[in-house]
Amino acid sequence: MSSERLQKLLARAGIASRRKAEELVREGRVTINGQVATLGDRADLTTDAVKVDGRRLRPLAQHRYLLLNKPKGYLTAVSDEKGRRTVLDLVPPGMRHALFPVGRLDYQTEGLLLLTTDGEFAERVAHPRYGCSKIYEVKVHGVPTEQEIDRLRRGVLLEGRRTAPARIRALRRTARGEEEGNSWWEVQLREGRTRQIREMFFRLGYRVQKLRRIAIGPVRDPDIPAGALRDLDEREIALLRRAADPASPVADRDRPARPAGAAATPRRPRSKGRGTTAAPAIAGPKAPRPGRRGPAPAAPRTPSRRQGPGGGRRRS
Numbered sequence: 001m002s003s004e005r006l007q008k009l010l011a012r013a014g015i016a017s018r019r020k021a022e023e024l025v026r027e028g029r030v031t032i033n034g035q036v037a038t039l040g041d042r043a044d045l046t047t048d049a050v051k052v053d054g055r056r057l058r059p060l061a062q063h064r065y066l067l068l069n070k071p072k073g074y075l076t077a078v079s080d081e082k083g084r085r086t087v088l089d090l091v092p093p094g095m096r097h098a099l100f101p102v103g104r105l106d107y108q109t110e111g112l113l114l115l116t117t118d119g120e121f122a123e124r125v126a127h128p129r130y131g132c133s134k135i136y137e138v139k140v141h142g143v144p145t146e147q148e149i150d151r152l153r154r155g156v157l158l159e160g161r162r163t164a165p166a167r168i169r170a171l172r173r174t175a176r177g178e179e180e181g182n183s184w185w186e187v188q189l190r191e192g193r194t195r196q197i198r199e200m201f202f203r204l205g206y207r208v209q210k211l212r213r214i215a216i217g218p219v220r221d222p223d224i225p226a227g228a229l230r231d232l233d234e235r236e237i238a239l240l241r242r243a244a245d246p247a248s249p250v251a252d253r254d255r256p257a258r259p260a261g262a263a264a265t266p267r268r269p270r271s272k273g274r275g276t277t278a279a280p281a282i283a284g285p286k287a288p289r290p291g292r293r294g295p296a297p298a299a300p301r302t303p304s305r306r307q308g309p310g311g312g313r314r315r316s
Helices: 006-012 018-026 119-126 146-154 196-203 234-243 250-254
Strands: 030-032 050-052 065-070 100-102 110-116 134-141 167-173 182-189 207-216 229-231
Touching: 006 018, 006 030, 006 050, 006 119, 018 119, 065 234, 100 119, 110 119, 119 234, 134 196, 146 167, 182 196, 196 207
Parallel strands: 110 207
Antiparallel strands: 030 050, 065 110, 065 229, 100 110, 134 182, 134 207, 167 182
């Protein structure tokens, strides 16, 4: 195994993403063969003694990729100094080695979250420059107008920096009659700033009551229970890598993947000779040709008392 840049090596070993690995090096927490490392150093885990906070790194034989449905009340972190529950508390102890969350979901936000030991993979999926989108369902107190939602779509200033354009569509309202009620929205982002969606709606004067992530790139799983997790299959991993590739078309990045174990949607029969999918034919009166008068369509027959809704005899 040849030597490689230290931050890349740390990411491959599942210590952290490349950006976090750079911070570890700058803070002097990484050593190579007993010497404090600096940015730009190279190393090989098979021949060099690389340590982080005094613990030697070992190359991982195989990376792990997990999908978790995070409940509210869990911190998206490996550990917490205040003793709060973290997402790793939802992972069996035997699976936690070198595992860390990809990106972040706020403490009170629920939904899909990736956990992995692959730092390079995590960097590409989480960092906005790679364009892997995330989709959320948002419950808002009140009903924003279309003009207000357009402001969010174009971007609003948060902490002096404008948010990237977002896709937002209305899902449903709970209001009845003249009541104001609440509204549900689907929000698709290609960046993930802290409390971004909550702050976006707050800028319009609306409070987010519930927030859950329903998709990470092409990966969805509406059937995974809250607090449960599963391994990603090879197809999902490949699709996530494609979604985090800036060279891939946007349409391919956002195409949803079928959850692991889900049955394929049956295909419609192909029409003869065309090779295209044909809808089932519906019987009915033929339309008259242009310029000709056709017979007036017959009025539908009313079923007799002894006939069922389809015109056949009722069974006693």
